[in-house]
Amino acid sequence: MTEAESPFPSSATEQPIVLVVEDDSSIRGALRRLFGTVGQQVQTYGSAAELLQSELPDAPRCLVLDIRLPGRSGLDLQAELARNGTQIPIIFMTGHGDIPMAVQAMKAGASDFLTKPFRDQDMLDAVAAALELDRARRTQSKALDRLRVRFASLTARERDVMMLATDGLMNKQIAWELGVSEMTVKMHRGHVMRKMDARSIAELVRMADSLKVRGSDPSPLQT
Template sequence: MSRRDGPAATVFIVDDDSDLRDALSGLFRSVDLATTAYASAAEFLSTPRSDGPGCLVLDVRMPGLSGLDFQAQLAGLGIHLPVILMTGHGDIPMSVRAMKAGAVDFLTKPFRDQDMLDAVTAALARDAERRSRDTGLQAMRTAYETLTAREREVFLHVTAGLMNKQIAGLLDLSEITIKIHRGHVMRKMEARSLAELVRMAQALGIAPD
């Protein structure tokens, strides 16, 4: 509860150079950021870790998986932490590739402490933003899971703007049945108005076309 970036944000450092790991750890601790350091991507992956807010600071050149390769794999592993890359022997194509892949920043060693701190601040802000976007969405997805197949059909057509009788015609059902399903959808999704349901459909990516 020390900074504006929220509770328990952790900077995960992955670098094979123990001196740099220590230096970075000290730097981040000096601004009250929790820090955990690893000597390799493999060590990071094999160590149990809470999925709290944070960001990754990766060295590009490491034995085993390079920082760039590791970055490319993260999404597939379900890890969405923002990434900051650093390198002592980089080139422009490398940095461009990293930025295209979504890196927050790409720093060349030696870098100024303040540049690293700025990058981490930006990364934590991005993570916080993603998390707040995700939080509401997760509850919606969970609620959506509880819908039956029929209810999902009705959900789709209702949020597309069709009237009950039109949906009834499409699905070859009676209007009263649509009303029942529609009521179930509203209750299960915890929507208090059609407008809210439409917004949920948007957030869930349930487009009419």
């Protein structure tokens, strides 16, 4: 069973939440109280297995993780989350003898690590930075999802025109490449700009870069 002061908000919420994995119940309680002083939602777990068996909240989140745990270690959990494709900033808590392990964790993408005993403000600052990082990731992910939906609305010919236009070809060159009239290219290009909601060719180029469709197979919907 996990410990929490209140249940998770609904999955659609944007209320940030701090997840804590620590086998020492006194430390779990102290962290829950610390985060509560700044109004942060908290969910605590006694082991890596408990977290892996739980549904993580669909909200800005970060993980405060002890590097030494019974069963799966903090490093094992970090690796497992990466294999599962779970993106979450991780702040490791380490003992003085765990610095080499902490360096390994940072190389594997950890957001920060704090050596026990740490100052409360250092932990609050690390969590605030990690939550902001996750907010930015979620914003980027949602924007990319919207781009993919727009791109999916293009016809095959419109995708061809978009790829060639964002590679720098002029309408006449695109017409030659596709074996169609320049007027047809202009029509398709107008459809592309409207469907992609692009205000300029420069903006369309940025969209194509985000979708990874410039000069490559125009099928980014499963990436």
